[in-house]
Amino acid sequence: MNFKRIFLLLVPLIMFLGIGTMISNIQSDYADEVLEAHGLTNNTRYFRTDSDESISSFLRYLNKNYAHHQIQLHFDSNYEKKQVLVWTNHMVKSLPTETGRYFSPDDFKGKVSFAVLGPTAKINVLEVQNNKYVVLGRNYYSVIGTFKNYPQVEMDKYYLSTGVDQLTAQDQLRNYRIVIDSTPYVINKIAKHYHAKLHIPSFVQEHHRDRLSVLPNILMLVACVIIGILSNVVLAILMKRQARLTYLRGDLLRNWVINRSARTLMVEGVCAFLAYIFLRCHAFYSAYSSLSIALFIAWLMNVIAFCIMLYHLMRKDKKVVKTTRRI
Template sequence: MKFKKIIIFVTIFLSLLGIGSMLSNIQSREADQLLEAYGLSNNTRYIEVKNNQTISSFLTYLQKNYAKYKIQLHFKSKIDPKQTLIWANHNVITLPTESGRYFTADDFQGRVSFAVLSLNAKVQTLATQGNEYVVLDNSYYSVIGTLKHYHQMKQNGYYLSTGPKQPTGKAKLTNYIIIIDSSSKMINKLASRYKVKIKTPVFVKNHQIHKFSIIREISLVIVFTIIAMSCSTLLALFDWSVVKNTALTGQLLHNWLFNRGVRTILLESALVLGAYLFLSWHAFISKPQQMILLLLLSWFLIIAAYSYTVLQHLRKEKKHA
C-alpha cells in the first residue's frame, strides 16, 4: 500500500510539472514574439524617418504632444546593427536577466545613459572597481544588467537608454529605424506628421498567423489536471479501504479521516511548492504570478477531488448504518 501511495504522489508531482511546463511553453512562445523585438508587444509597428532631427528633440516633441499615450520606442541603429536605444514614458516589459536588471522608467528621465548587454554582446567594455562600462566614442555607459540566454534573443546586441537629456539623445533620427509600441491612433498620427509609411514587424505577423497555437498546451494542462485529480481520488479510496479494514466508526472514524486528510493535504501542498521551485529553476517563467495561480488552482482541484471522494463514502456509510 505504501509503495502504491508513493507512486501516486510521484505521479501527482509529475502532473504538476507537466501543468507548469505547458504554461512555461505558452509564456516562452509569447516570449518568442516579444523578445524578438526586445520586449515589445503585438501593437508594435516601425517607421523610418529621413530627418536630421535629433532623438532628443523627437522625444521632447512626443512628451509634449502625446503625453496621454503609453509609448515605448526602440531606435535600432543602421550604422551599428548590434546597438538599440530604448526609451519609454512608462515601465517597459521586463526581460529576464542573468545578472542585474532591465531598464525601468526612471532610467529614461535623467541625464545619464545606462546599458544592458546580451550574454555575448559585441561591444567594448571596461571593468573597474567592481563596475562594468560600455565604451563608445570615448563615452562610458554603466552596465546595469546582462540578459539571460534564450534562443529567442540575439546574443550579440547591446541596449542603451536614451532620453531628451541623455548623451545618446544627440544621435540623428535618420540613422535609426524607429520601432514604436503604442496605440494604433498614436502611431498613425506620428506617421502622418513625418509623412512615412507604417510597417509591421515580422514577429507581429507571425503571431497573427499562429494566434490559436496554444490550444495544444491548454489541452495538455487539462489532461495533466485530470490525471492529478484521479490520483488524489485514488489516495482517498486507499484511505477509505484502511477505514473498512479497521472497522472504525463514529468519532474515531471522523478523527482518523481528518488526521489522514490533513496529512494528505500537507503532502500535496508540498508537491505544489516543490513543483513551483523546480519550474522556477529549470523552466522559462516570464510571469510568475500566472504560474502561481495555475498551480494553486491545480492544488485546489486535487484537494477537492480527495475531499469529495471521502465525503461521498461517508454519506454512503451513514445511509447504510
C-alpha cells in the same frame, strides 16, 4: 494497499512538477518572443523619415502631445547595425537578464545614457573595478545588464537609453528606423505628422503565425491537473475501503477518516512545496508568484476532488446501512 497509496501519492508530486514545467515552458516561449521583439507588443509598427529633426526634438514633441499615452520607441541605427536606442514614457516590461537589469523609467530622464548588452554583442567594453562600460569613440556608457542567452533569438545587439537631455538624442531622425509601440491611434497620428508610411516588423508577423505555439503546453498542463484530480478520487475510494476494514462505527470512524484524510492532503501539500523548491531552482519563470499560485490552485483542486468523493462515498454507505436496518 500501502504500495498503492504510496504510488497514488507520488502521482500528485509528478503532477505538480508537470504543471510547473508547462508554466515554465509557456513563460520561456513568451520570454523568447519578447526578447525577439525587444520588449515590444503586437501593436508595434515602424517608419522612416527624411527629417533633419533631432531625436531630442522628436521626444519633446511626444512629451508635449502624447504625455498621457503610453509610448515606447526603438531607434535602429542605419549605420551601427547592432545599436538600438530605447526610450519610453512609462514602465517598460522587464526582460530576462543574466546579470543586472533592464531599463527603468528613470534611465530616460537624466543626462546620462546606460547600456544593456546582448550576450553575444561584439562591442568595445571596458571593465574598471568590476564596472563595465561600452566605449563608443570618446563616450562611455555604463552597462547595467546583460540579456539571457536564447539560441533561437539574435542577441548580438546592444541597447542604449536615450532621452531629451541625453547625448544619444542629438543625432537626426533620418539616420534611424523608428520602431514605435503604442495604440494604433497614436502610432497613426505620429506617422501622419511626419508624412511617413507605417510598416509591420517581421517579429509581429511571425508572432501572428505562431501564436498557437503554446497550445500543446496548455493542453499538457490541463492533462496534469486532470490526472491529479483522478488520483485523488482513487485515493478517496481506497481510503473508504480501508475504513470498512477497521470495523469502526460512529465518531470513531469519522475521526479515523478525518485524521487519515488530513495526513494525505498534508502530504500532497508537502509534495507541492517540494515541487516549488525544485522548479524554482531548475526552471525559468518571469515571476515566481505565477508558479506558487498555480501549484496552490492545483493542490486546492485535489483537496476538493478528494473531499467530494469521500463525502459521496460516506453518504452512500449511510444510506445502505439505513436501508439494511429497515429491512
